[in-house]
Amino acid sequence: xxxxxxxxxxxxxxxxxxxxxxxxxxxxxxxxxxxxxxxxxxxxxxxxxxxxxxxxxxxxxxxxxxxxxxxxxxxxxxxxxxxxxxxxxxxxxxxxxxxxxxxxxxxxxxxxxxxxxxxxxxxxxxxxxxxxxxxxxxxxxxxxxxxxxxxxxxxxxxxxxxxxxxxxxxxxxxxxxxxxxxxxxxxxxxxxxxxxxxxxxxxxxxxxxxxxxxxxxxxxxxxxxxxxxxxxxxxxxxxxxxxxxxxxxxxxxxxxxxxxxxxxxxxxxxxxxxxxxxxxxxxxxxxxxxxxxxxxxxxxxxxxxxxxxxxxxxxxxxxxxxxxxxxxxxxxxxxxxxxxxxxxxxxxxxxxxxxxxxxxxxxxxxxxxxxxxxxxxxxxxxxxxxxxxxxxxxxxxxxxxxxxxxxxxxxxxxxxxxxxxxxxxxxxxxxxxxxxxxxxxxxxxxxxxxxxxxxxxxxxxxxxxxxxxxxxxxxxxxxxxxxxxxxxxxxxxxxxxxxxxxxxxxxxxxxxxxxxxxxxxxxxxxxxxxxxxxxxxxxxxxx
Amino acid sequence: xxxxxxxxxxxxxxxxxxxxxxxxxxxxxxxxxxxxxxxxxxxxxxxxxxxxxxxxxxxxxxxxxxxxxxxxxxxxxxxxxxxxxxxxxxxxxxxxxxxxxxxxxxxxxxxxxxxxxxxxxxxxxxxxxxxxxxxxxxxxxxxxxxxxxxxxxxxxxxxxxxxxxxxxxxxxxxxxxxxxxxxxxxxxxxxxxxxxxxxxxxxxxxxxxxxxxxxxxxxxxxxxxxxxxxxxxxxxxxxxxxxxxxxxxxxxxxxxxxxxxxxxxxxxxxxxxxxxxxxxxxxxxxxxxxxxxxxxxxxxxxxxxxxxxxxxxxxxxxxxxxxxxxxxxxxxxxxxxxxxxxxxxxxxxxxxxxxxxxxxxxxxxxxxxxxxxxxxxxxxxxxxxxxxxxxxxxxxxxxxxxxxxxxxxxxxxxxxxxxxxx
Numbered sequence: 001x002x003x004x005x006x007x008x009x010x011x012x013x014x015x016x017x018x019x020x021x022x023x024x025x026x027x028x029x030x031x032x033x034x035x036x037x038x039x040x041x042x043x044x045x046x047x048x049x050x051x052x053x054x055x056x057x058x059x060x061x062x063x064x065x066x067x068x069x070x071x072x073x074x075x076x077x078x079x080x081x082x083x084x085x086x087x088x089x090x091x092x093x094x095x096x097x098x099x100x101x102x103x104x105x106x107x108x109x110x111x112x113x114x115x116x117x118x119x120x121x122x123x124x125x126x127x128x129x130x131x132x133x134x135x136x137x138x139x140x141x142x143x144x145x146x147x148x149x150x151x152x153x154x155x156x157x158x159x160x161x162x163x164x165x166x167x168x169x170x171x172x173x174x175x176x177x178x179x180x181x182x183x184x185x186x187x188x189x190x191x192x193x194x195x196x197x198x199x200x201x202x203x204x205x206x207x208x209x210x211x212x213x214x215x216x217x218x219x220x221x222x223x224x225x226x227x228x229x230x231x232x233x234x235x236x237x238x239x240x241x242x243x244x245x246x247x248x249x250x251x252x253x254x255x256x257x258x259x260x261x262x263x264x265x266x267x268x269x270x271x272x273x274x275x276x277x278x279x280x281x282x283x284x285x286x287x288x289x290x291x292x293x294x295x296x297x298x299x300x301x302x303x304x305x306x307x308x309x310x311x312x313x314x315x316x317x318x319x320x321x322x323x324x325x326x327x328x329x330x331x332x333x334x335x336x337x338x339x340x341x342x343x344x345x346x347x348x349x350x351x352x353x354x355x356x357x358x359x360x361x362x363x364x365x366x367x368x369x370x371x372x373x374x375x376x377x378x379x380x381x382x383x384x385x386x387x388x389x390x391x392x393x394x395x396x397x398x399x400x401x402x403x404x405x406x407x408x409x410x411x412x413x414x415x416x417x418x419x420x421x422x423x424x425x426x427x428x429x430x431x432x433x434x435x436x437x438x439x440x441x442x443x444x445x446x447x448x449x450x451x452x453x454x455x456x457x458x459x460x461x462x463x464x465x466x467x468x469x470x471x472x473x474x475x476x477x478x479x480x481x482x483x484x485x486x487x488x489x490x491x492x493x494x495x496x497x498x499x500x501x502x503x504x505x506x507x508x509x510x511x512x513x514x515x516x517x518x519x520x521x522x523x524x525x526x527x528x529x530x531x532x533x534x535x536x537x538x539x540x541x542x543x
Numbered sequence: 544x545x546x547x548x549x550x551x552x553x554x555x556x557x558x559x560x561x562x563x564x565x566x567x568x569x570x571x572x573x574x575x576x577x578x579x580x581x582x583x584x585x586x587x588x589x590x591x592x593x594x595x596x597x598x599x600x601x602x603x604x605x606x607x608x609x610x611x612x613x614x615x616x617x618x619x620x621x622x623x624x625x626x627x628x629x630x631x632x633x634x635x636x637x638x639x640x641x642x643x644x645x646x647x648x649x650x651x652x653x654x655x656x657x658x659x660x661x662x663x664x665x666x667x668x669x670x671x672x673x674x675x676x677x678x679x680x681x682x683x684x685x686x687x688x689x690x691x692x693x694x695x696x697x698x699x700x701x702x703x704x705x706x707x708x709x710x711x712x713x714x715x716x717x718x719x720x721x722x723x724x725x726x727x728x729x730x731x732x733x734x735x736x737x738x739x740x741x742x743x744x745x746x747x748x749x750x751x752x753x754x755x756x757x758x759x760x761x762x763x764x765x766x767x768x769x770x771x772x773x774x775x776x777x778x779x780x781x782x783x784x785x786x787x788x789x790x791x792x793x794x795x796x797x798x799x800x801x802x803x804x805x806x807x808x809x810x811x812x813x814x815x816x817x818x819x820x821x822x823x824x825x826x827x828x829x830x831x832x833x834x835x836x837x838x839x840x841x842x843x844x845x846x847x848x849x850x851x852x853x854x855x856x857x858x859x860x861x862x863x864x865x866x867x868x869x870x871x872x873x874x875x876x877x878x879x880x881x882x883x884x885x886x887x888x889x890x891x892x893x894x895x896x897x898x899x900x901x902x903x904x905x906x907x908x909x910x911x912x913x914x915x916x917x918x919x920x921x922x923x924x925x926x927x928x929x930x931x932x933x934x935x936x937x938x939x940x941x942x943x944x945x946x947x948x949x950x951x952x953x954x955x956x957x958x959x960x961x962x963x964x965x
Contacts, residue, residue, distance in 0.1 A: 063841075065937060068837055068840050068841050069937075071840045071841065071844050072661065072664070072665070072836065072840045072845070072846050073664060073665060073668070073669075074665070075665055075844070075845060075858050077844075078844040078845070078856075078858070082855035082856065082857075083855060084853070084854035084855040085643050085644070085851070085854055085855070090640070090643055090842070091643050091843075091851060091854060091855045091856055092842075092843070092844070092855070092856070093843060093844035093845075093855060093856050094844045097844075098844075099840075099841060099842055099843055099844050099856075100841045100842060101842070123673065123938060124937070124938060124939060126931060126939040126941070127837065127933075127937075127939045130632055130931065130939070131841050134636065134841060134842065191820075192676070192680065192786070192820060193785070193786075193820065194816075194819060194820050206710075317816060320668075320813075321817075326666070326667055326668035327668040327670070327813060328664075328668050328669050328670070328671075329669075329670040329671065329672075329816070329822070330671050330672060330673070331671075331672035331673065331676045331820075331822065332672075332673050332676075333672075333673045333674070333675025333676045333678075333679065334675060334679075337672075518709075519675065519679065519708075519709060520675055521673070521674045521675040521678060521701065521702065521938075522561055522938060522940060523550040523561050523562055524550075525549070525550040526550055526552065526561045526940055526941050532941070
């Protein structure tokens with residue numbers, strides 16, 4: 001039994017806006033005060049402290065083939081960012097791409113207890129799961145890339161909707177994934193021919209389908225299967241001046257269907273002069289405000305070192321051509337691809353400064369905090385360890401104005417940012433970092449502190465400097481276990497791996513097997529993880 | 544009575560072929576289908592008989608051997624953990640945990656084969672793909688400094704030369720194949736074009752190709768023993784192809800220039816992506832050497848040559864690589880997992896290994912086991928132990944336990960040692 005007593009509780013899902021409440025915990029779950037038994041209970045005096053549910057990151061890149069390729073690729077990223085072993089705690093290294101154990105420690109020390117790995121190709125899902133077993137403390141899940149999948153595109157071409165749905169269900173089970181991820185639908189397949197897509201109705205070479213069809217089909221299937229999280233979409237034209245237009249077109253195309261648009265900052269640009277894009281945050285925010293079934297995460301840019309990594313292969317090649325930085329590319333048979341390019345974002349670079357500004361504007365212009373979530377698309381726009389800094393920018397308009405004044409003058413032109421006086425409250429921060437993402441993910445026991453919730457609790461000393469406040473919680477509990485104190489990890493229990501197990505017609509396996517034998521270089525039997533448990537796994541029910 | 548098991552993966556080489564059919568009779572493998580001659584040998588000849596560990600050549604109980612190993616490691620100031628590439632991911636994870644605990648140097652067989660490939664990747668990047676993309680799309684294939692006909696016998700048949708893929712319906716006829724090497728080989732005999740490069744001249748030839756790709760003319764008659772007209776022909780084909788793939792091997796990594804050769808090749812491949820799609824795949828040797836890279840990288844940030852001596856991981860190829868640590872006489876104890884440095888290392892390194900207390904985990908009786916103080920005869924992955932191996936293109940393949948022997952696995956032994964060290 002654990003009692004967190006007398007704290008100011010920010011629990012938006014249960015309507016608590018800083019009210020003084022006691023939280024009681026038994027066997028890792030929050031229980032009602034009636035069940036409280038003070039005898040022998042561990043008591044935390046939280047008087048005057050800020051109590052929130054553990055943080056929930058809806059979009060981050062922390063494990064798997066792409067992340068590990070980036071770690072190997074960037075020894076220069078790790079030097080000076082080492083952590084020595086301490087007792088039973090493992091050593092590690094890495095600034096933008098920390099090693100696995102260090103990743104778990106860093107998230108927990110910041111008060112985050114649930115993290116979504118945003119993109120895993122099914123062919124290498126086993127790799128992601130092996131790394132997740134080495135990320136302690138935090139609960140995790142991974143999204144499965146499907147936007148350029150050959151079997152699916154053939155089903156769409158042939159009008160076999162049910163077969164497509166059965167395949168998606170099978171694929172999520174086979175890869176122990178949590179949600180459908182779509183990255184540049186059709187564009188990654190076209191990149192394998194040296195091309196891309198630029199419009200929703202462009203054709204995918206060799207399949208005769210379009211990005212629009214892929215998006216619509218997967219969004220429908222996600223609903224039909226009752227997946228807890230809607231399709232997680234990285235649309236077409238990321239980083240290009242046409243991105244705001246096609247983002248709005250994509251939102252319109254999916255009207256009436258649930259969808260999550262990730263790192264929308266990277267897809268909110270218009271055409272500017274001399275290759276410097278404009279921020280189209282106003283138009284994007286308007287569209288987000290208008291579509292009730294839609295959520296976004298921002299992917300806020302943070303000035304400094306970053307590692308871009310995405311399944312969007314053609315984007316990464318063009319970034320390599322633009323920046324001259326070293327480039328990695330991996331084409332993955334029948335499914336997807338990906339690239340990696342290290343970058344350094346500068347406030348004096350007009351393009352980078354526009355990206356920073358776009359993210360800030362989106363946060364402040366999207367009215368409903370339940371629709372916009374805090375991410376940096378780690379490590380693409382910045383590191384997850386920068387979240388406290390981003391919170392400060394949102395909560396402190398003087399600080400924000402100060403940073404704004406320091407960015408390149410061209411990026412300040414025409415910005416609505418200096419007129420936006422909005423400051424996020426602690427309650428709203430609890431929404432965009434906890435309650436909102438948990439709700440969008442369909443994780444009923446996360447992001448709140450009501451009865452039955454996982455006892456993931458972050459307790460902060462309120463300070464004027466919100467970056468400092470959120471960087472070092474006084475206490476962090478994971479499933480009722482104290483895991484970090486004053487920003488230092490004190491215990492490292494294993495985290496769980498969530499996945500979904502939607503039902504499907506087993507007859508589809510015959511068709512998948514035939515496809516496998518014709519196109520894959522691994523056996524059907526050795527691809528699927530259906531009969532193989534991963535450590536500390538837990539199935540989240542479909543609706 | 545015999546049992547048939549299908550879809551078995553062979554861990555002999557980096558192809559990790561997982562379509563093999565094995566017949567089991569009792570505790571032995573009685574028949575193997577689809578494997579190459581080498582793979583068949585590995586599977587056929589495996590003797591799963593349980594052997595006791597040895598301490599200075601004498602058989603002892605497991606408990607005593609664990610204690611002896613832990614005491615060697617506890618007494619050491621600068622232990623070395625080496626090998627890993629013929630073990631599975633599960634044991635590799637334990638090996639890194641032990642190294643972290645001990646403040647040891649940990650290195651894998653990568654450092655004596657494709658280590659320079661890793662350095663080149665870190666310097667200039669790498670455009671690569673999985674082997675299925677090669678089979679389905681590639682219409683131009685170049686083998687540079689490698690001889691799969693001997694080292695990876697099913698590579699040609701499964702991925703790179705003859706198979707029929709979605710966009711290569713006519714198999715061999717749909718592919719143009721070049722071999723670049725210092726001498727004719729079994730592989731060059733199967734190529735459409737063989738370019739014989741002078742020994743040690745790969746770097747020059749690669750630089751010339753990059754220059755030609757950029758549109759420069761070369762006044763030379765030949766470079767590195769290859770007529771410039773042939774280099775021009777190759778460059779034209781590279782720029783005009785649909786999807787090109789270069790496979791590269793130790794002819795580049797272990798000859799003069801090493802990582803510079805590979806960096807030049809990787810840069811060439813990167814630059815060719817301005818004209819056509821192009822990828823490069825290193826021909827990794829041991830069955831799970833790619834997995835060793837992966838596990839070290841996700842645990843420490845670095846793929847090989849890692850020292851934990853300061854309490855945190857430091858990367859030092861040439862400094863923390865096993866050969867160097869031994870040749871300089873720095874290591875004062877060694878734990879060798881599934882590899883045979885006494886047989887393969889340069890003399891000075893191998894001699895130092897003989898002088899220091901060494902622990903060996905190996906399913907087979909290696910030369911290193913012969914000089915070791917403590918030897919654990921462990922189970923063999925994919926035979927009597929389950930696990931995961933990563934193919935040369937980093938695709939993970941599950942390894943099943945085919946035989947029920949009583950041998951402990953590498954990770955079980957490492958786990959016991961981790962518990963036993965102070």
